[in-house]
Amino acid sequence: MTKNLWIFIFLIHLSIGQPNGDLAPRDLEFDNVTPEKNVIKTWGTIFPGTKWCGQGNKAKHEEDFGRYQITDRCCKNHDRCPNKIKSGMSMYGLHNNGSTTLLSCECDENFYDCLKAARTLTSKTVGILYFDLLKRKCFNQSADGNGDYQWNYTRPFAKSRIIKWISKHI
Numbered sequence: 001m002t003k004n005l006w007i008f009i010f011l012i013h014l015s016i017g018q019p020n021g022d023l024a025p026r027d028l029e030f031d032n033v034t035p036e037k038n039v040i041k042t043w044g045t046i047f048p049g050t051k052w053c054g055q056g057n058k059a060k061h062e063e064d065f066g067r068y069q070i071t072d073r074c075c076k077n078h079d080r081c082p083n084k085i086k087s088g089m090s091m092y093g094l095h096n097n098g099s100t101t102l103l104s105c106e107c108d109e110n111f112y113d114c115l116k117a118a119r120t121l122t123s124k125t126v127g128i129l130y131f132d133l134l135k136r137k138c139f140n141q142s143a144d145g146n147g148d149y150q151w152n153y154t155r156p157f158a159k160s161r162i163i164k165w166i167s168k169h170i
Contacts, residue, residue, distance in 0.1 A: 052076040053126050055100065068122040074114035075126065081107035085139065092149035094139055105138035108154045115157070124158075131157035132167045 047053035050066040052075035059065070065072040083104035085096040096102050108131075115127040130136060131154055142150045158164065 047071075047075075047122075047126055047129075049122060050075060050126075052079055068120065070118045070120055071115065071123040071126055074111060074118060074123065077114065078103070078107060078111040083107060083139075092139060094149055094151065098137075100136075102137055102139065105140040105152050105154060108136070108138040112154055112157065127157035128163055131155070132163055133170060135167070 045054045046056070046058055049068045050072045051057055051059040051064055052066075052072050054075075057076070057079060059076075062076075065076070081103045083106070084101050085091045085094060086101045087096055087099050089096055112127065112131060115123040135153065137151050138154055139149050140152055142148045156164070156167070158167075
């Protein structure tokens with residue numbers, strides 16, 4: 001699985017293309033936090049250069065961000081979503097039988113908007129991984145107004161034909 005993830009990341013970077021000057025400079029700077037040698041890492045994969053983007057986090061405190069701070073802040077806010085259903089749990093009349101926590105569609109939409117507003121190569125890559133390749137479910141109240149909740153999906157992140165093709169075939 002890890003090898004396939006790196007292949008996807010490589011393909012995403014190729015499809016996005018080279019930076020064209022619209023990257024926010026703060027997202028390209030290295031953080032000045034000196035890494036400790038004996039940091040306890042949470043399980044799962046964290047996107048390179050971030051501390052909050054992935055399963056769990058590896059931040060030492062709430063304001064500890066990786067070198068891609070703009071994207072990392074989006075991920076941290078997404079991690080702090082108050083409306084979630086943990087793996088194996090039931091809430092809102094829905095059961096999460098997956099292996100990861102699922103969030104409300106409102107939180108996923110806020111994450112989507114934050115990553116789009118960041119306009120960085122890192123934010124685009126994280127957005128494509130989360131929304132287009134992982135195709136995460138979210139939940140919201142049904143439109144019929146009866147108060148029931150339903151599973152849903154957020155909109156695709158990328159407009160690239162290559163990413164759309166890859167997304168269809170995984």
